[in-house]
Amino acid sequence: MSSTSELDRRRFLQALGAAGAGLALGGCSSGSKSAGGTATYWVQPNASQQQMQAFLKDLAAGFQAANKQYTAKTLIVPWEDSQTKLTAAFSSGNPPDVTYQIAPWMNIWRETGVLADFHKIAPKEDVDKFLDGVNSSLLDAAKGPKGELLAIPYVTGGSHQLTVNLNIWEQAGKPPLPTTYDEMIPFAKAMTIDTAGRKLGTPGFDAKHVASYGMNWPPVPSIEDNYLWHYFWSFGSDYVSADGKDIGFDNDNGRAALRNMKAMVDSGAATPPGLYTDESKWGNAIFAGKAGMQWVGGFTADQAKAFPKARVRVLEPPKGPGGEQLIVGACGYIAVAAKSKHPEAAYALAKYILSPEPQEKYTRLILALPVHPVNGDFYTDLPDPRMNEFQNAVEKLGKYTRITRVLKYQPQEYLMGKINDYLAGKQDLDAMIRDASKQVRQMAAAAN
Structure with a gap:
């Protein structure tokens, strides 16, 4: 994990464990599927480059195994370039199908129409599962001006x-x-x-x-x-x-x-x-x-x-x-592009990313906290037992978290x-x- 010692809220989902800042492709499936069945996922390096690439390779393979008709391409985008690249991609009309978002960016996209409303692209039962037990404060940054659900809380933390x-x-x-x-x-x-x-x-x-x-x-x-x-x-x-x-x-x-x-x-x-x-x-x-x-x-x-x-x-x-x-907190979100050229594949990929196993695996990878309530301790095998004790104590206090305005x-x-x-x-x-x-x-x- 990172040598960064102060996991501040603003940079929580930017620098927590960040060791790689390069642009890299990971988890690209090359099978015989047509381009129409491929969904792209842009995410920032919240762990080392090697860890991120390994995680994304497994993510793409797991997605394809669960969704035979689709493939996934994943792209690690450096934090310092992300806002610029996302702005250009959304403006071009050829955006990534699925993106990892943080609250400051959500404030930028909120009224531009570039993010899809999950209430329109997802069955109600899926939305209910995505939001089950989630701190209501985390949803504020995910809502549009008319109550649209523009993103789903994915990982949380950053609370001091x-x-x-x-x-x-x-x-x-x-x-x-x-x-x-x-x-x-x-x-x-x-x-x-x-x-x-x-x-x-x-x-x-x-x-x-x-x-x-x-x-x-x-x-x-x-x-x-x-x-x-x-x-x-x-x-x-x-x-x-x-x-x-x-x-x-x-x-x-x-x-x-x-x-x-x-x-x-x-x-x-x-x-x-x-x-x-x-x-x-x-x-x-x-x-x-x-x-x-x-x-x-x-x-x-x-x-x-x-x-x-x-x-x-x-x-x-x-x-x-x-x-x-x-307590001030932070949240990372999963969003789907409103102008995705592969909307069914895009939603399928977002749903897979938000499913319990990959979501929990990623949460542990970056030393974040789960957005859904857990029974017992979430962390049990960190390198030092003091780390387990600390992370689990913080997780139990997540109910006090509030996202900035x-x-x-x-x-x-x-x-x-x-x-x-x-x-x-x-x-x-x-x-x-x-x-x-x-x-x-x-x-x-x-x-x-």
Whole structure:
């Protein structure tokens, strides 16, 4: 698996385990079938090139064995080229029959008519199976403006769960584990220990020589995108307004969420913003024993090998003031082209990809989480038992997952910058909110 240590939401289905970025054909069947019986599948490299090619070869063979009249061609498309290639293919009128999609792309295609409505191409009983037990939040990004079902949730994950380093927790005297956002701050203080073993707030604590901070707070957009928004959600607000035309945190609940973030950053228990320059070090902090608590998206084989003594525990998502528990998540989708020249073969291939065995095999391959509920543990044979424990704990908390808003514009990165300005003391709360509102209103107006 990948050496990527922080499995962030935005890149979850782009970089989770990604090791190959080349363009390659895999699983091409060459039998005597006519071109009219061939369906194409474009997918991105969510595992190594070798792993992806092996999986797709088996997928094509399994599809043909189950559907004698059809063949499949699969194409691995590099993430950096995908949006451009998909746009060109959809515009040309000769698109791939089946595609792997993520929410940001769904926002682009939603009103263009390039994706088929599963309600029209699939029997109701198939749709019911595809959506059985699926978190309703995952469907928001898959729906068209008139309720069309433009894609089917395929794999999920990317959720960053609150996680504690048990070695540091024990060293700190096992303070009560936090269950709310407010409780996280004193807990982080209790978990902040200097190199001499003194705790934050005790006589002689040396803030210049900290062995472990209580809370890892990376000022890195690709990581922050996985935890800032669920502060707003759990406090009863949002990063954009209900109509999508303004920010959603210019209210008491939004301000309370921001003040909670600020209290953590100012507590002395949070990692200082200049602690690391390497994103992987931010992601590895809790496993390396440099942070007692962190929003963690995954436990990779490389991390398990690099940190053999790391012991972590995934906590229930903390509650906001009203008891809400919501976590930012991600989802990969399977879609069928509206202008497929082989609609029957296209749907047959999509249905096969979404059938239990290939779907579960792919989910495990990329260390994702199943979109359908499972009985017992989904992971049992990962390279390290700690990985199994972590992944299964996260899977059980999938009910708290929420997908970011369906919008025609993407204000997240801008908003993260403004929030960081406030957290770093560069702007006061009112000025930050005023500037953010003005800019997001302009972005929304331009997009619409």
